[in-house]
Amino acid sequence: MDKLKFDDFVSKIGLKGGISEIHKGLNQARNLLYNKNRFVSSIPVKKYIILISDGLPSTPSAITTMSTQGMTILAVGVGEDVSHHYLSLIVGGSEKVFPYNNDRLWHYMMDALIDASCNFCQKxxxxxxxxxxxxxxxxxxxxxxxxxxxxxxxxxxxxxxxxxxxxxxxxxxxxxxxxxxxxxxxxxxxxxxxxxxxxxxxxxxxxxxxxxxxxxxxxxxxxxxxxxxxxxxxxxxxxxxxxxxxxxxxxxxxxxxxxxxxxxxxxxxxxxxxxxxxxxxxxxxxxxxxxxxxxxxxxxxxxxxxxxxxxxxxxxxxxx
Known part of the structure; x- marks a missing residue:
């Protein structure tokens, strides 16, 4: 419910190993967002999935089975073994794939989420x-x-x-x-x-x-x-x-x-x-x-x- 609790939860996630069934994770994320169909002033809220990956998908052919209509997927590539090619296929373009160690994703999200009436943030x-x-x-x-x-x-x-x-x-x-x-x-x-x-x-x-x-x-x-x-x-x-x-x-x-x-x-x-x-x-x-x-x-x-x-x-x- 707040940033401190979120940071604490993420820091305690343990590495499980095994295969990377990325399509299953994205489908699950899609289901979570789909079931939270909120509206603000009669306008549906924007929905984003941010995928963090350090390698190859274990089942590349299953990428086509993902269903994320009405949502935007962004990806963060970590490490030397990550495949920017597959990440770009998953998110629908290399402009939505970001490195992990600078502020590019932050700028992208701020640009996407800021309301036009905001007087404090300018593009x-x-x-x-x-x-x-x-x-x-x-x-x-x-x-x-x-x-x-x-x-x-x-x-x-x-x-x-x-x-x-x-x-x-x-x-x-x-x-x-x-x-x-x-x-x-x-x-x-x-x-x-x-x-x-x-x-x-x-x-x-x-x-x-x-x-x-x-x-x-x-x-x-x-x-x-x-x-x-x-x-x-x-x-x-x-x-x-x-x-x-x-x-x-x-x-x-x-x-x-x-x-x-x-x-x-x-x-x-x-x-x-x-x-x-x-x-x-x-x-x-x-x-x-x-x-x-x-x-x-x-x-x-x-x-x-x-x-x-x-x-x-x-x-x-x-x-x-």
């Missing part, structure tokens, strides 16, 4: 986003000149740019970092249309190694510089494109740990090999990893873009 899309593209060895002309700009264009097409909305910056880096455009440049539709052309102008630099330390330092400086860089009030993102040829050094890992305290980091790769995925995980351990196989259509990344765009939104509550 916001004020986000500052850095696209960082590794132009060192490992790329070919098609990847750097077509695939990467196509992915970035798809992301930008889903956001509303502007002084009070989302602002973007682009950094290219190999042996050193180079800021290609700033946060204040792409604020209208005409400039957005020119973005794809400029992104396609990268020249692959096959003889240079990646200097991720220089990149991170430039990202950090750009995000904390309130005059020439990001806004103090904005939510901050780094979306990193690389072929991940080199392992992360101890120095880089320490810098990333500090950066992650205030910046959401997403790793984008064109190769899903275990070795490169491990490197991506070290860079973006708290995010979904947006990766596509180099031989696949770039459209295979579309399901992840919806999830990424959802993270740009936030809720600010100034309660008295």
């Amino acid at each position: 916001s899309e004020e986000a500052d986003v850095i696209f960082a593209v590794d132009t060192s060895n490992g790329w070919n002309h098609s990847e750097l000149g077509t695939l990467v700009p196509t992915i970035i264009s798809k992301i930008v097409a889903g956001i509303e740019l502007g002084p009070t909305k989302t602002q973007i910056a682009l950094i290219t880096y190999a042996t050193s970092s180079n800021i290609r455009f700033d946060f204040n440049k792409y604020n209208n539709e005409t400039e957005r249309l020119n973005l794809r052309r400029q992104l396609s102008s990268f020249d692959p630099t096959t003889s240079s190694n990646t200097n991720i330390t220089d990149l991170i330092e430039n990202v950090d400086h750009l995000l904390v510089d309130s005059k020439k860089g990001a806004r103090l009030s904005a939510k901050k993102f780094l979306i990193l494109f690389s072929n991940y040829q080199n392992n992360i050094s101890v120095e880089d890992r320490n810098i990333l740990d500090i950066l992650r305290k205030s910046v959401e980091i997403f790793a984008v790769g064109l190769d899903q090999s275990d070795e490169k995925f491990t490197i991506m995980s070290e860079i973006a351990s708290t995010s979904f990893h947006i990766g596509i196989d180099g031989g696949m259509s770039v459209n295979s990344i579309d399901t992840f873009i919806a999830s990424l765009l959802e993270q740009f939104k936030t809720v600010h509550c100034d309660l008295p």
Whole structure:
């Protein structure tokens, strides 16, 4: 009946082991919610199921037997063995699958539950986003000149740019970092249309190694510089494109740990090999990893873009 009792109950749940019949749990949750068919001012209350999972469903084929009409299912993936693929099938889209160790689910729920008449909580899309593209060895002309700009264009097409909305910056880096455009440049539709052309102008630099330390330092400086860089009030993102040829050094890992305290980091790769995925995980351990196989259509990344765009939104509550 209150938060303290709920926390106490959850903390005493014992691990039983055994198989994960997720569909049975969801059907039971659905029955509980269905039987509590409450109305407020003649309007049925919203109903949510939040599934927390750390592995695979034991009976994947039974997912289709679930009946959750009139309810929204959200999922939280915990640990390295969890299947975001199956979770996205269960909840009806990757934008409803959340990591366990940040506040994205909180923002989603606040955005969904706040009544339009609430005077204390406001929805916001004020986000500052850095696209960082590794132009060192490992790329070919098609990847750097077509695939990467196509992915970035798809992301930008889903956001509303502007002084009070989302602002973007682009950094290219190999042996050193180079800021290609700033946060204040792409604020209208005409400039957005020119973005794809400029992104396609990268020249692959096959003889240079990646200097991720220089990149991170430039990202950090750009995000904390309130005059020439990001806004103090904005939510901050780094979306990193690389072929991940080199392992992360101890120095880089320490810098990333500090950066992650205030910046959401997403790793984008064109190769899903275990070795490169491990490197991506070290860079973006708290995010979904947006990766596509180099031989696949770039459209295979579309399901992840919806999830990424959802993270740009936030809720600010100034309660008295």
